[in-house]
Each structure stands twice: as C-alpha cells, then as structure tokens.
Amino acid sequence: MGKILLACDLDNTLIHSYKHKREGDICVEILRGAEQGFMSRRVYEQLSALPDTVELVPLTTRSVEQFERIRLPENSFDRAITTNGAILIENGVQNEKWREKHLRYAAELMPLMKKLRAELEGDPLLNVVRIVDEMYLYISCAEPEYVPDFMDKYGSITELDVMASGRKIYFLPPKINKGSALHRLAEREEFPFTAAAGDSTIDLPMLETADHAIIPAALEGLLKNQNRSVFRGDGDFAEFVTDTLSELIKK
Known part of the structure; x- marks a missing residue:
C-alpha cells in the first residue's frame, strides 16, 4: 500500500475529557488553566512515531480557537482541518483559498443562521448560542434531556443539516462537512489510500468518503461504507484507531 492519509476526528476519537482521565494519560489540552483533554500514553507514543508513509490530518468540528488549545505529539501532523471542514491550517497558517x-x-x-441565533439567544435551557468561525451555528443545552425537544423543533429545517452530539446541536450548511473536506484534500494531493476515524454522526460524511472507516459499534448500523473496522470493546477507542492504522500500514 502507498501513502496513507488518516483523517481523524479528535474529541472522543483521539482525545477524551478530564472526566474520563485514567492513570498514565497525557494532558493535551488546557482550558482556563485547568487540564481539559487527555490522550492515552500508548496513543501519544504511536502518533509520535508515525512512519513517513502516513499523514495524520486532524479533521474536527472544533473552531480554530478550540483546536489551537490542543497539543498533539510534536511532529505528528503538518495540516489540520477545523470547523467541520471549513478551514485548512497548514503549518499553523490558514489556507485562505480554502477558507x-x-x-x-x-x-x-x-x-x-443569524435568524435562528436571534431566536435562540437568551433561552434559559441553553448555555451557548454561537456562530462558529462565520461558518455554522452551534448551541449547547444546559442538560442532555433538553436536546430531543430542540431537535424536534429545529431538526426539520431543510436548508441546514441539524445534528446532535451529546448536549450540543450543530446547524451546518450542507456543503460544509468533513466528507467534502476529505475528498478535496485527497484529490488535491492524490493520496492513493484514505482512512478515516470518527465516533459520531457528524463524522459520517468523512467515514463514507474514506477508503477505510474506523468506527465504534454505535455507528455500525448508520454507515454504508463496508470497508470498515469496528470497535466493540470496552477499552480505548483511540488505541483501536492507532492499532487499526498499524494493520493498514502492513497491507
């Protein structure tokens, strides 16, 4: 197999929050002076030693500001795509044509999106109402049980893709998604093989686009791409991702 492009979600795929910290985990994100995000030591070491035949491209729904808080292993990546595919960062600099x-x-x-923001701002059931990097609208519910009501009310807005993840709901322009971003990057660089790893429905366009998808069992029934590796264990999904990558490299 030639060079592999691994497009990888971050939250709950490569990294996990302080709420799930385990002994030996490495802190990779600080928020307001507190440790926020972690990575298992094994995954951290594997990413630090990626061969030249693999290019890791973090592909995240995080804003640019949120992404820049993360400290992945040194020299593990040169490029990242944030804001659900809307912004390409190369060696720390945004690609203006892409943006x-x-x-x-x-x-x-x-x-x-501005009309919805005005309607939702001030709702006591929401913690956050924000347009992210001028690209999409994002809200965060104060409690998880509020999400179904907001999805029932706003999920049928046909002009936007409305997707929930935990307490968060994203209102996304259909042309701005991880799948089109992966396709654009792979086509531009002529990668012979692409793999993608992700844990949520927001990742599905990317997972469908890839030559091989790495997913948790929860996405198995939603993914059409049959070229897949499915994590069914109780351990660390991130370790499954890097272990699967190691197997793909050998082929």
Whole structure:
C-alpha cells in the first residue's frame, strides 16, 4: 500500500475529557488553566512515531480557537482541518483559498443562521448560542434531556443539516462537512489510500468518503461504507484507531 492519509476526528476519537482521565494519560489540552483533554500514553507514543508513509490530518468540528488549545505529539501532523471542514491550517497558517470557498457556502445560509441565533439567544435551557468561525451555528443545552425537544423543533429545517452530539446541536450548511473536506484534500494531493476515524454522526460524511472507516459499534448500523473496522470493546477507542492504522500500514 502507498501513502496513507488518516483523517481523524479528535474529541472522543483521539482525545477524551478530564472526566474520563485514567492513570498514565497525557494532558493535551488546557482550558482556563485547568487540564481539559487527555490522550492515552500508548496513543501519544504511536502518533509520535508515525512512519513517513502516513499523514495524520486532524479533521474536527472544533473552531480554530478550540483546536489551537490542543497539543498533539510534536511532529505528528503538518495540516489540520477545523470547523467541520471549513478551514485548512497548514503549518499553523490558514489556507485562505480554502477558507474563502467555504465562506461563500456559509454566506448563502448566513441570514437563516443569524435568524435562528436571534431566536435562540437568551433561552434559559441553553448555555451557548454561537456562530462558529462565520461558518455554522452551534448551541449547547444546559442538560442532555433538553436536546430531543430542540431537535424536534429545529431538526426539520431543510436548508441546514441539524445534528446532535451529546448536549450540543450543530446547524451546518450542507456543503460544509468533513466528507467534502476529505475528498478535496485527497484529490488535491492524490493520496492513493484514505482512512478515516470518527465516533459520531457528524463524522459520517468523512467515514463514507474514506477508503477505510474506523468506527465504534454505535455507528455500525448508520454507515454504508463496508470497508470498515469496528470497535466493540470496552477499552480505548483511540488505541483501536492507532492499532487499526498499524494493520493498514502492513497491507
């Protein structure tokens, strides 16, 4: 197999929150002076020693600011894609052509997103109502049990893809997704093989686009891509991701 592009989600895929910290985990994110995100030592060491035949590209729904809080192993990546595919960062610098193209997509639906933001701001059931990097609208419910009601009310807005993840709900322009970002990058670089790892429905476009998908069992019934490795254990999904990558390298 030639060079592999691994597009990888971050939260709950490569990294986990302080709530799930285990002995030996390495802190990779600090928020307001407190340890926020962690990675298992084994995964950290594996990413530190990726061969030249693999390029890791973090592909996250996080904003640029949120992504820049993360400290992945040194020299483990040169490029990352944030904001659900909208912003490409190369050696710490945003690719303006990439960003401008997605800004045009977002502009088509920005009036709707601003209308929704105005409607939702001040709702006592929400902790956050925000337009992220000028690309999509994001809300966070104060409690998980509030999510179904908001999804029932707003999930049928046909112009936007409305997706929930935990307490968070994302209102996404359809053209801004991880799948189109992966396709664009792979086509631009002519990678012969792409793998993708992700844990949520927001990752499905990326997982469908990849030559091989790495997923937890919860996504198995939702994914059409039959070229897959499925994590069914009780251990660390991130370790399953890097172990699967090692197996793909050998082929």
